[in-house]
Amino acid sequence: MSKLTRERKNKTVNRILEEARSSGLVCNRAESGNGPKCTIGGRVLSNFGSCSYMALETHPALRAGATAALEEYGTQFSFSRAYLEAPLYGELEAALDTIAGRPCLVAASTTLAHLAALPVLINDDDVVLIDQFAHASLHMATELLKGTVVERVRHNRLDFLEDRIKAYSKAGRAVWYLCDGVYSMLGDFAPFAALRELLERYPQLHLYIDDAHAVSWIGKYGRGVALKELGDSERVVAALSLNKAFSGAGGALALPSEALRRRIRNCGGTMVFSGPIQPPMLGAALASAKLHLDPSFEALQHELHERIRIAREAIVRHALPVATEDWTPICMVQFDSAERARRTVNEIMARGFYCCYSAFPAVPMDRPSVRFTLSRHNDLNEVARFVETLAEVVRPRVAQNAAAAVAF
Amino acid sequence: MNSKLEHEAEPASGDERAEIDALIKSLYEVISFDQGGEPDWARMQLLFSRHARITRITPDGTDYLDLAGFLEFAKESFEIGVYTRFFEIEVLRDERRFGGLAHVLSAYETRHTPSASEPFARGVNSLQLIREDETWKVLSLFWDEERVDNPLELETLFDRGEKHVQIDT
Numbered sequence: 135m136s137k138l139t140r141e142r143k144n145k146t147v148n149r150i151l152e153e154a155r156s157s158g159l160v161c162n163r164a165e166s167g168n169g170p171k172c173t174i175g176g177r178v179l180s181n182f183g184s185c186s187y188m189a190l191e192t193h194p195a196l197r198a199g200a201t202a203a204l205e206e207y208g209t210q211f212s213f214s215r216a217y218l219e220a221p222l223y224g225e226l227e228a229a230l231d232t233i234a235g236r237p238c239l240v241a242a243s244t245t246l247a248h249l250a251a252l253p254v255l256i257n258d259d260d261v262v263l264i265d266q267f268a269h270a271s272l273h274m275a276t277e278l279l280k281g282t283v284v285e286r287v288r289h290n291r292l293d294f295l296e297d298r299i300k301a302y303s304k305a306g307r308a309v310w311y312l313c314d315g316v317y318s319m320l321g322d323f324a325p326f327a328a329l330r331e332l333l334e335r336y337p338q339l340h341l342y343i344d345d346a347h348a349v350s351w352i353g354k355y356g357r358g359v360a361l362k363e364l365g366d367s368e369r370v371v372a373a374l375s376l377n378k379a380f381s382g383a384g385g386a387l388a389l390p391s392e393a394l395r396r397r398i399r400n401c402g403g404t405m406v407f408s409g410p411i412q413p414p415m416l417g418a419a420l421a422s423a424k425l426h427l428d429p430s431f432e433a434l435q436h437e438l439h440e441r442i443r444i445a446r447e448a449i450v451r452h453a454l455p456v457a458t459e460d461w462t463p464i465c466m467v468q469f470d471s472a473e474r475a476r477r478t479v480n481e482i483m484a485r486g487f488y489c490c491y492s493a494f495p496a497v498p499m500d501r502p503s504v505r506f507t508l509s510r511h512n513d514l515n516e517v518a519r520f521v522e523t524l525a526e527v528v529r530p531r532v533a534q535n536a537a538a539a540v541a542f
Numbered sequence: 543m544n545s546k547l548e549h550e551a552e553p554a555s556g557d558e559r560a561e562i563d564a565l566i567k568s569l570y571e572v573i574s575f576d577q578g579g580e581p582d583w584a585r586m587q588l589l590f591s592r593h594a595r596i597t598r599i600t601p602d603g604t605d606y607l608d609l610a611g612f613l614e615f616a617k618e619s620f621e622i623g624v625y626t627r628f629f630e631i632e633v634l635r636d637e638r639r640f641g642g643l644a645h646v647l648s649a650y651e652t653r654h655t656p657s658a659s660e661p662f663a664r665g666v667n668s669l670q671l672i673r674e675d676e677t678w679k680v681l682s683l684f685w686d687e688e689r690v691d692n693p694l695e696l697e698t699l700f701d702r703g704e705k706h707v708q709i710d711t
Contacts, residue, residue: 138605139618145602266623286621291578470658498626500654500662 143495150472150493157476159491168192170511172488179488182506182520187438187463188350189510190381195425196418203417211413215399216406222416227386229423233355234374234388235365237395240419241404242411244346244375244385248275250402251387255342255371255394256282256310261302263287263295264312267320269344270495272312287311289320292328299336308338315345315360315372319497319505320457321464326363333367340369350379351438351463356426361388376411380426382419384411434510438463441508444517452525457501463508466492467528472502479504481527487520558678562637562644562671565589565678569669570630570650577627580620583613591672591679599686629653633664634700642673649696650685664688666699 135143154160158175166173169192172181190196203222211220223240230238241247248271256262258281264272267289276284287295299309311332313324324343332339343360353362356379360372368390376382389395399405411419425431442461449456449465457466469475472493479491482504489506497503504524508517568589572582587609596612598605607615619625634649646669651661665687672681688694 135618135622136614138607138611138615139622142600142602142605142615142619143622143624146600149601266621286623288578289623289626470654470660471662494624495622498623500625500627 147495153472154476154491154493157480157491159476159479170513174483174488177483177486179483179486180516180520181511182487182489182508184507184509184511185347185378186381186511187379187507187509188356188381188434190350190379190422190425193381193422193425195421196381199421200414200418203420204414206417207413209412209414211410213410214406215410219410220413220416222413222420223410226416226420226423229420229427230374230386230388233423233426234357234361234372234386235354236361237389237392238374239387239389239395239399239405240376240411241385241387241402242383242408244344244373244377245271245274246404246408247373247385247387248272248344249278250404251371251373251398252276252342253278253403254398254401255340257308258282260308260310261285261298262310262312263298265289265314265324267317268313269318269346272314272342272344276312289317290322290325292325292332296332299332299339303336303338306338308340309336310340310342312342313344314347315343315358316347316462316464318347318464319466319492319503321462321466321505322458322460323359323462326359330364330367333364333369340371341367342371343373345372346375346378346385347462347464349374349376350381350426351435356380356431356435357388376419376422380419380422382422383415384419437510438508441510441512441514441517444514445508445521448518448521448525452521452529454521454525454528457503465506465508466497466501466503467506467524468501468503470502475502475504478524478527482524485523485527487523489520489524558639561678562639562646565671565680566632566635566646566648566669569667569680569683570632574629574631575627576629576655579627581616581628583617587613589680590683591674591681594680595682595684597682597684599684601687601689627654629656629658634696636700644671644673644678645669646671647700649694649700664694666694 151160162174164172164174170181171178207220227238227240241250252275256279260282262276262279262282262284264276264286266286285298287298295311302309315324329341345358345360348358350356352359358372358374364370372388374386374388376384376386387398442463445465446461455468457468476491479489482489489504492503492505572586575581590609594609596607630650630652632648633651636647638645648667648669650665650667652663653661665685668684669680670682671678
């Protein structure tokens with residue numbers, strides 16, 4: 135990115151965030167605990183903004199896991215894992231191997247997992263094609279690939295992707311496509327069926343999928359959508375989050391071989407030089423992993439799926455302008471102007487619900503949005519009531535604008 | 543406001559007037575694109591003189607660019623996903639010509655989609671055109687946007703009692 139583009143982007147982002155901050159929409163501080171409700175500015179709001187889709191952070195098993203690890207090991211285990219790791223790491227990685235159905239390597243965060251993995255997986259002569267809306271942490275990790283060609287490709291446009299793969303295939307170069315399993319802001323899935331076809335057609339194609347927003351709530355044992363759809367491919371690496379729906383801490387790489395796990399553990403910079411996950415949260419992550427492997431977990435997934443169904447059907451019924459019809463727990467209602475999106479969030483909050491205002495750079499300039507998420511924290515009636523309320527707030531404005539347009 | 547105001551400082555031949563009109567229309571066309579598309583970079587370059595300057599006043603600072611710098615900035619902004627669709631139309635024009643130079647003041651509205659209920663931005667493009675190799679090209683494109691502290695009052699700006707004609711859009 136050129137100096138001008140970087141400087142302008144930074145100034146624009148700063149201005150947009152300051153505007154949102156002055157409207158009371160970002161950088162808020164919660165005044166109460168976590169879960170179904172959050173208190174902001176003295177108002178108790180139903181929570182439709184959390185990424186804890188499975189609502190496990192208050193689960194008794196996770197609390198007990200964190201407490202037991204705290205009692206056993208204290209607040210930290212202060213070694214580089216290159217020298218010595220806390221005992222819980224072995225148990226956690228073994229449980230994750232079963233969840234993912236392949237070797238897993240735990241990192242202190244999903245971002246640190248990317249930073250460790252990409253420079254090891256990708257050679258200078260390889261080519262990286264990255265979806266323009268892949269998570270910012272993935273874009274950041276590509277900055278480490280100094281000698282490698284990195285190109286952005288249009289979101290979910292596999293026709294463009296295939297053209298680039300063909301072009302580089304002629305030169306015999308390996309091509310890595312970096313994308314999200316579920317896009318964190320638009321809430322849509324990667325086009326997995328089409329990606330499988332590309333994998334079959336182009337043996338030099340490899341996929342690295344940030345599946346942070348799909349862990350837990352989808353797939354066997356909650357392994358996420360990337361491994362659900364493409365876990366049988368040896369040319370697919372998935373990065374998982376142990377935060378968000380998993381409700382522990384850290385991230386994990388689900389890798390196609392034991393050899394690759396060892397190589398990234400040995401050579402990944404952040405695996406060697408960054409600190410570990412500390413014992414209490416390792417304990418919570420291990421408890422969560424065990425819960426994922428329990429036969430009862432599928433029923434918890436179904437509870438979230440039911441909330442997604444109710445919300446998505448209501449969205450269609452009210453013709454809300456959402457970014458995607460994919461059934462994920464991330465819903466983006468798009469607006470013509472940032473001001474309108476800000477006013478909508480303010481009004482929704484005034485009616486007792488918390489949801490998020492989304493603006494550039496989280497979404498493109500032309501997609502100012504209201505982002506809301508669904509979790510097991512929300513009861514079924516509340517989900518229906520929230521979408522109803524959103525429709526009430528959004529629709530009169532649309533009608534009013536239509537009238538204004540005619541008069542103009 | 544679906545009208546343009548054309549000021550005739552010097553009577554232009556019908557051909558030249560049409561040529562300038564086509565140039566301005568082309569300029570708005572090449573920068574506009576729908577979801578899945580992109581600006582017409584190749585055609586955009588053809589509209590500018592190789593000596594062209596592009597200057598943009600924004601809330602975040604003023605950029606002084608040559609054509610290559612502008613194209614690099616615009617392409618990078620597109621690639622990082624600043625915009626995924628963009629529609630800019632001209633709503634009013636003031637135009638003066640003398641010999642091989644022309645000045646155009648062109649008010650615009652920018653929408654996310656052609657059917658968007660309201661523009662997300664309005665502003666004014668100031669263009670200097672040059673007659674170069676027997677065709678009109680943009681020598682300078684310079685714009686500023688409407689803001690709370692910079693309201694765009696179209697009638698005041700464009701109609702100061704000067705002769706103008708209304709043209710269909």
